[in-house]
Amino acid sequence: AQSVTQLGSHVSVSEGALVLLRCNYSSSVPPYLFWYVQYPNQGLQLLLKYTSAATLVKGINGFEAEFKKSETSFHLTKPSAHMSDAAEYFCAVSEQGGSYIPTFGRGTSLIVHP
């Protein structure tokens, strides 16, 4: 069975500071991993995905994430936060060769202060 844990329901940073959103997964087989962003009153859109190629994945809007098998983690980072990054972020996992249904974490709300 697969599961996702996002540490911290809210993360607050100052504009220009490093953004770090944490995601740990549980999967019995090699996973596919995704980060999505949701702006207020909108659906989710893909930021980036890991599908067993390079362990460091670059996404849109300057975000990137690193797959660490030994730590079962897929943390999302951005070197310098912008006000426009304020949104809800979701980590998701699906299993290779298993169910094709993505399982989502509970989400982390990113707050960016001027």
Place this chain on the structure above:
Amino acid sequence: DVKVTQSSRYLVKRTGEKVFLECVQDMDHENMFWYRQDPGLGLRLIYFSYDVKMKEKGDIPEGYSVSREKKERFSLILESASTNQTSMYLCASSLRQNTEAFFGQGTRLTVV
């Protein structure tokens, strides 16, 4: 540009009404999903479909049913709406297992 369209952004319905939420995708995707989103609970899967006329229950199917008569359309039905079904409903589709899901804009349903 890929697109998943949900028929309504906002709905207000009365307790006991039968409610239909419609979702259409234009990407020829096999898989379609219905999630509900509540604060602090993330996205919870209600139903999914991997082919026309095929459906499977997700984590919270009670009080809901679905219909997929055509590949591009996946409907969520609340047989008798209740106030605890007030929520944001998100439809999504995907092509294959290892590809991302594409989401609609969501329908915010209020049951009074």
